[in-house]
Amino acid sequence: MAEFPLPSAPYIYVCTRLRIRAASLLPAEVYQRMLGMGVPEITRFLGEHGYAAEIHEVAPRFSSVDLVDVALARNLAGSFQEVIRIAPGHLRTLTAWYLHRWDIVNVMSILRALRKGLSRQWIDSLVVPAGELDRAALARISAGKTVDGAIAELASWRPYPTLAREMAREPEKGRFARTENALYREYYADLLADLRTGLHGSSVLEEYIRTELDIANFRNLLRLRRAGAGCDCGAEMIPGGTIPVSDFGRAWEFTDADSFTRWFRGTRIFPLLVQALRTVRRDPLLGEADALAFIGDRWSHHQGPMHEVEMAVTHARLGRIERLAKLEPFSVLAILVYLERKKYEVFNLRAIAHGVDSGLPADEIRQYLVI
Amino acid sequence: MALMTTMPTRGELLAIKRRIRLAEQGHHALRMKRESLMLKLVQYVESVKELRRQIEDEYRTARHTFAVAEMMEGFFGVAVAALSVEEVPVVRMSWRAEARMRLPEFEGGSIRKGLEDRGYGLLGTSSVIDEAAEAYEGLVASLVELAGREGSVRAILAELVKTSRRVNALEKKVIPALLAEKERIELRRDELEREEFSRLFFIKKRKEGGTGGIGPKKG
Numbered sequence: 282m283a284e285f286p287l288p289s290a291p292y293i294y295v296c297t298r299l300r301i302r303a304a305s306l307l308p309a310e311v312y313q314r315m316l317g318m319g320v321p322e323i324t325r326f327l328g329e330h331g332y333a334a335e336i337h338e339v340a341p342r343f344s345s346v347d348l349v350d351v352a353l354a355r356n357l358a359g360s361f362q363e364v365i366r367i368a369p370g371h372l373r374t375l376t377a378w379y380l381h382r383w384d385i386v387n388v389m390s391i392l393r394a395l396r397k398g399l400s401r402q403w404i405d406s407l408v409v410p411a412g413e414l415d416r417a418a419l420a421r422i423s424a425g426k427t428v429d430g431a432i433a434e435l436a437s438w439r440p441y442p443t444l445a446r447e448m449a450r451e452p453e454k455g456r457f458a459r460t461e462n463a464l465y466r467e468y469y470a471d472l473l474a475d476l477r478t479g480l481h482g483s484s485v486l487e488e489y490i491r492t493e494l495d496i497a498n499f500r501n502l503l504r505l506r507r508a509g510a511g512c513d514c515g516a517e518m519i520p521g522g523t524i525p526v527s528d529f530g531r532a533w534e535f536t537d538a539d540s541f542t543r544w545f546r547g548t549r550i551f552p553l554l555v556q557a558l559r560t561v562r563r564d565p566l567l568g569e570a571d572a573l574a575f576i577g578d579r580w581s582h583h584q585g586p587m588h589e590v591e592m593a594v595t596h597a598r599l600g601r602i603e604r605l606a607k608l609e610p611f612s613v614l615a616i617l618v619y620l621e622r623k624k625y626e627v628f629n630l631r632a633i634a635h636g637v638d639s640g641l642p643a644d645e646i647r648q649y650l651v652i
Numbered sequence: 653m654a655l656m657t658t659m660p661t662r663g664e665l666l667a668i669k670r671r672i673r674l675a676e677q678g679h680h681a682l683r684m685k686r687e688s689l690m691l692k693l694v695q696y697v698e699s700v701k702e703l704r705r706q707i708e709d710e711y712r713t714a715r716h717t718f719a720v721a722e723m724m725e726g727f728f729g730v731a732v733a734a735l736s737v738e739e740v741p742v743v744r745m746s747w748r749a750e751a752r753m754r755l756p757e758f759e760g761g762s763i764r765k766g767l768e769d770r771g772y773g774l775l776g777t778s779s780v781i782d783e784a785a786e787a788y789e790g791l792v793a794s795l796v797e798l799a800g801r802e803g804s805v806r807a808i809l810a811e812l813v814k815t816s817r818r819v820n821a822l823e824k825k826v827i828p829a830l831l832a833e834k835e836r837i838e839l840r841r842d843e844l845e846r847e848e849f850s851r852l853f854f855i856k857k858r859k860e861g862g863t864g865g866i867g868p869k870k871g
Contacts, residue, residue, distance in 0.1 A: 346727075351728075353726075390728075393736055407728050409728075454739075457736060458773040461773030461775065462773045462775045466775070500779065504767065517774050519775060586779050588780065631726050639722070641716075649723050
């Protein structure tokens with residue numbers, strides 16, 4: 282893979298700026314403190330720690346935990362849009378494409394809302410313009426008033442051919458789900474192709490994405506197993522990870538836990554699971570056999586993924602990418618670290634606000650945080 | 653039932669006796685019906701209580717899974733998943749016959765759905781949405797069942813009240829009135845018999861005594 286020459290000044294500037302921003306995000310101990318607050322205190326706290334503008338913007342229309350939710354989403358969108366704006370050259374293209382997943386979420390939300398006949402105000406609250414499509418672009422799409430009108434507005438959108446093709450396919454039932462799945466598959470295929478251009482740190486980013494795909498596919502395998510549904514692995518798995526989709530198809534056929542765990546032990550995500558389980562159970566001596574027993578148990582009892590383990594896996598991966606970013610400080614990894622950290626800061630704050638509002642105990646809320 | 657004053661004839665007495673027999677048979681049948689309705693009501697009430705307890709547990713579970721879904725996906729993430737639903741649940745009502753009553757029965761359609769029928773894509777959602785959807789689908793299905801059972805309880809209760817009213821009416825008004833009328837007729841017939849007997853006795857005496865004997869004296 283050809284590597285670009287040493288990064289230019291704009292690259293250095295952007296990477297430095299984002300490293301500083303990542304360092305100024307809320308530390309883990311702040312989340313612990315917030316677990317003891319009520320929703321009004323959380324709102325005030327956020328107003329004092331970088332979210333004031335968004336809170337004041339949405340306060341006339343929302344209150345309580347909805348206010349926090351919408352303000353956090355708007356802050357995330359604003360932060361990501363600014364990264365796209367300041368990133369130079371190919372870095373900008375890559376960042377915009379990495380954040381393109383938000384465009385998929387927004388477009389599908391708008392189409393579904395239009396199908397249900399929801400108001401513009403509702404649609405405006407639903408979208409999080411954290412991708413390439415900003416608020417004005419999304420407003421133009423939702424002004425189409427009908428699903429077909431909205432799709433027509435997206436003619437210049439990169440995945441438009443896939444969108445138009447899938448939305449025109451029969452049968453009508455399940456069309457939106459099929460379209461969404463197709464858009465995500467195309468997104469990851471294009472992202473991995475873009476990463477092979479040789480930008481500094483892109484090989485690490487590629488590995489990060491491929492591991493993300495393995496984890497997503499494995500999680501969906503467990504979901505399908507739990508639901509008792511059939512596995513159309515070609516349609517419901519995303520190709521591109523280190524584990525081929527055909528392997529997931531083979532694993533689906535295993536009815537006993539032993540065969541399944543033997544297969545899983547040979548995958549590249551198994552060490553991640555072991556590490557995550559050690560964190561969740563607070564047992565650094567937990568061995569591979571225990572991890573295999575855990576997975577085998579969930580497979581044989583048709584249980585879905587365990588959320589706390591998912592959080593721990595995410596935390597482990599973030600920690601790894603941060604360590605690698607320190608080795609290549611002026612690379613795309615600096616941007617990735619900021620984007621992921623910011624995403625999970627908003628995720629944690631939202632989880633705490635909703636958890637506190639629902640009256641869940643602090644210990645339980647902590648299980649769902651990425652800290 | 654308003655009883656008209658009847659003639660104290662044998663025919664009337666027989667008719668009254670027939671009516672009393674019929675009323676007593678009806679009273680017995682309605683009492684048996686009332687008792688069976690009460691048993692059925694108790695059974696249904698117990699099952700409704702059990703189902704309500706189950707629904708309370710299901711509701712707590714559903715609220716918990718929803719709270720987790722909101723924590724991990726945000727309110728709007730959950731809202732978008734909810735917007736994905738293509739098949740709206742329907743509830744069909746029918747009647748079934750039981751113990752000579754029409755009891756309502758509700759049947760839900762498209763309430764519980766498989767993963768592929770919920771309308772959201774697997775790749776854009778997480779398992780917390782599955783769990784929340786499943787929990788609320790179960791809750792709605794239980795509520796539909798509860799509606800049927802509570803409807804049945806109300807129908808049985810209405811029938812029980814109606815039957816009790818009839819039983820009481822027979823017991824306290826109709827049968828006593830018929831018995832009283834029967835007694836009145838019997839007493840009147842006895843009186844008439846005695847009068848007839850006396851009249852015939854005097855006639856006989858007069859015929860036997862010629863000018864003598866008991867009779868109105870001249871002079």
